[in-house]
Amino acid sequence: MKKRGKVMGASHSYHCVVTCRTGSSAAAPAASSSNDYFPIILDILEEIFLNVPAHQVVCLCRLVCRQWKEVADSKSFWIRRCRRERYEIRDASNKPKDWRLFYFLCKKRRNLLKNPRGEEELSGWEILLNGGDKWAVERVLAPHPNGAQKNFVTSYHMCKKSQLIDLEKEGYNASFMDHYQPDIKISDWYASRRGCGCLYTMSVQLLNKQKRVVQKFDPDTVCLEGCDDGQWKQMTHVFKNYGPGVRFIEFVHGGQDTLYWAGWYGIRITDSSVEICPAKDA
Template sequence: MSAAEWKKRCEAEWGLQDAPMPDSLDWKSVYEAKPLGRNLLRNPAPHGLSKDTPPPEPELSEVPTRGPPRFQPDGDFSGWTTSTEVLPYDSSSIPAGAVVCELPQYSWFSMEQTVDLKAEGLWEELLDDFQPEIVIQDWYEESQLHESIYQLHVKLLGADKITVISEHTVHPTEDLSTYSHTWKEVSYVFSGYGPGVRYVHFLHRLKNNFTVEFFPTLFTGSSVIVKPTKTSS
């Protein structure tokens, strides 16, 4: 097809009739990159789990194995930058005079990655003038290890990867009174964010527990999707 035909194909399939579509772009490459409507995060389910299947129930060993403390879950975290923050022991809830054999020790396991929107096939005129919706979604296990087990912080960054143009933070509190152990959805839509966005920085943290055995909080289905939808300014 000709360059003009590739451009018309992009316009028709993504519904971009009102979006700026400069002739200088290689529309065949843009079409093949499919930057709109697909998940731009790499490796969105490192634990190999799906939100359509209930998270696995934690398994207790018949004879707990004693060894060095463990603070990082198993998984293939390629595509993510990971880090671990071991938290100090919390003895505030222990009654005076009580004998304690084991205290739980918690850790935050952080995973982050940065999406280069232009490298994924989006173009400056679309991001600056049309400002398509940028949809964030994540699913975490209601592990009930603690009242605070999940945090999310997403930032829309400028070309220097430093300037924050818009951001969204989630830090829910869990209800420990009822055991449900399901996947919990977290989502947000960036709209009307203004010109200059070139990167999306996605960071979430999940809490783990180590007493005699290790119990993680799992996640799946993380996504950053740019929708071919005009935002309100």
């Protein structure tokens, strides 16, 4: 990195003063003078900022003075921060335009689906089909690999539910999505009830501003026989290089049992997720 010889403090009205007291009776300095200034080379200030929580650098440090703002806004600082926390870009030929945004979106990577495990009953989901005895939420029958304690369960006619994710509202602006096109990772866990066959279906669509399909993942319906072991199985997909224009993600899943038994013997679903993945997975 090219060293910056510029110092902070002596040329600005805001300065850093270091005072030390040897005891309570030590006299306070009469007045500030040119010797009270503590000039800081900007490269050193950058190193200090690397050890300050990122949100404090943005919300506090960059407001102190012009030189601090210069460091807090610098491309080199956020590149170093990404490297230090091992947020690696997926393609060296497609670098982010805004490294600070890239850093925070990596830092705040999360599941964009609301209530994915049924902890809040059916809150957050739009019910598309509610056949048989309708959707229900139960405690898991078999231990889940990720520790989920509850699952959604379907009935003897088709049940489907969905969520529509607005990427702008979740913090992924149009410029970032169009230029960088981060991977979009989909995951869904499903299981049968032993002794009863069932069907599982899911689809995920990337939509543009007009909610027209840009790309979709629409696997064949899964049919589990009554002799299935009832253990959890995972459906996954990663959208890559999907092109510009993606503004929404529509997630739909559901199913039913195949014996038309009253009650809730259909497919069980839990721990669904949709993640935007700006950085390369370790």
